[in-house]
Amino acid sequence: MRVTAIPTGNYVAEEGPLVTTKRSQEPLMSENPSKAQPPVVDRATFEQQLEGLRAREKAHTREGDAIAAARRRLPMVEVAADSPLLGPDGPMTLLDAFEGRRQMIAYYFMWWPGRPAAEQCEGCTWVMSHVGELAYLHSRDITFAVFCQGRNTAYGFGDAQTSYEESLRYRAFMGWAMPWYSAQPSLESLLVGRELGLFHLVCYLRDGDRVFETFWTKRRGAEAVDYSYALMDLTVFGRQEDWEDSPAGWPRLGQATRTLGGAPDWPPLWEWPGGRPTAQWPRVDAGRSDDLGVTGTGPATESGHCH
Numbered sequence: 001m002r003v004t005a006i007p008t009g010n011y012v013a014e015e016g017p018l019v020t021t022k023r024s025q026e027p028l029m030s031e032n033p034s035k036a037q038p039p040v041v042d043r044a045t046f047e048q049q050l051e052g053l054r055a056r057e058k059a060h061t062r063e064g065d066a067i068a069a070a071r072r073r074l075p076m077v078e079v080a081a082d083s084p085l086l087g088p089d090g091p092m093t094l095l096d097a098f099e100g101r102r103q104m105i106a107y108y109f110m111w112w113p114g115r116p117a118a119e120q121c122e123g124c125t126w127v128m129s130h131v132g133e134l135a136y137l138h139s140r141d142i143t144f145a146v147f148c149q150g151r152n153t154a155y156g157f158g159d160a161q162t163s164y165e166e167s168l169r170y171r172a173f174m175g176w177a178m179p180w181y182s183a184q185p186s187l188e189s190l191l192v193g194r195e196l197g198l199f200h201l202v203c204y205l206r207d208g209d210r211v212f213e214t215f216w217t218k219r220r221g222a223e224a225v226d227y228s229y230a231l232m233d234l235t236v237f238g239r240q241e242d243w244e245d246s247p248a249g250w251p252r253l254g255q256a257t258r259t260l261g262g263a264p265d266w267p268p269l270w271e272w273p274g275g276r277p278t279a280q281w282p283r284v285d286a287g288r289s290d291d292l293g294v295t296g297t298g299p300a301t302e303s304g305h306c307h
Contacts, residue, residue, distance in 0.1 A: 036249035038236060076205060076212040083190055085147070086164045086182035094190070097145050097181060098206050104143040107131075107225065108183065108191065108200040111148045113163040117170055117290035118276045122258040123222075124199050125277035130226040131178050143179070146171075149197060150184035160184040169292045173283060194218070201225065228256070 041049075083094040098104050109128065110121040128146065137144050150163035164182035171180050183190055191200060194216075201222050203215040223229055232239045238246060240253040253268045260267040260274060262281025269275040276284070284290060 036247070036251070071215055074215060076214045079204070079211050079213050080186075080189065081206075081209055081211040083186035085185065086160060088168065088180075092181070094186070094204075094211055095206070095209060097143065097147075097179065098204070098211075099143050099179070101138070101143045102141045102206050104145060104204045104206070105137070106145050106147045106183075106202045106204065107222070108202065109146050109148045109167070110197060110199050111150050111163060111167050113150055113159070113166065114294050116294055117173060117280060117292055119273070120170060120277065121199070122255070122277035125174070125279055126228075126257040127199070127222050127225050128176060128178070129174070129279040130228065131176070134178065145179040145181060147181055147183035147190075149187055150182055166292045166294055173288055173290050173292075174279065175283065175288075232256075 079094065081093065081095040085092050085094060085097060087096070097106070107124075107127065109124045112120055131144065134144050148164060148167040150160055150167070160182060163184060167182065168180065187196060190202075194200060195218075198218055199222055200216055200218045201224065202213060205212045205214050217224075229239060237251050238244050239256065240251045241255060242252050244250075254270055257278055258269050258272065258275050259278045259281070260269050262278075262285055266278070266281075280290065
């Protein structure tokens, strides 16, 4: 996820990049952007317009169900079950990561070898911060695991074991408990044909000692893991990101994934580099150490930033 530079200030009145002719004709909700809000109507009018939207929401849900049904009918491709990984107890295989279950969802976490916690991927940090209780997945014979890539487009590969140990310290700093491995030894074969250093979500099926890939997605496809965006989308101001199709004067706060500070202001970051992944601030405020034991210095280049 890349932070896009937009004008400074808490709000901007300009439309986002998805402007349409119809939308450009909408009246300003308020002459004061900081007080922009919907018009006030009576309850009957509100319920009538909400009901019209509800019909679209139901159609959207049914289309999602149909897409999921089609996904369940995709063919699959075999991958090497003995693909080497690194785990907390040493070398292991892709098959081992299933923990005996029949299915596995693997999130391929971007990792910046040798870089401090503040420079680690805000997009991956955002996604993984939404992963908590795994019992529901386990009840359907599904393992969820993180596969750290141990590389990025700016710095290339780090030493696999060193990068993995750094990432384990990051996991501890964030207080995460999900299974966590390094896929660096097998990255090019596990993500064959895909862009390395970009986060991916991959689904696998185990048949005895054989492993098959059944689905994969990237970028916004990983929103299946988080709920903050889904909840933001229910609110009147939405995600408050620059690209959204919102009325003129609606707040624009840039990406939610990286900020210059924490509570209570959460000052927005308009252009990377700088700040921290947003979920790090409560950990820092609580006194947790973000020391990953790295020596990397100097700002990272934009080309290696999360995207």
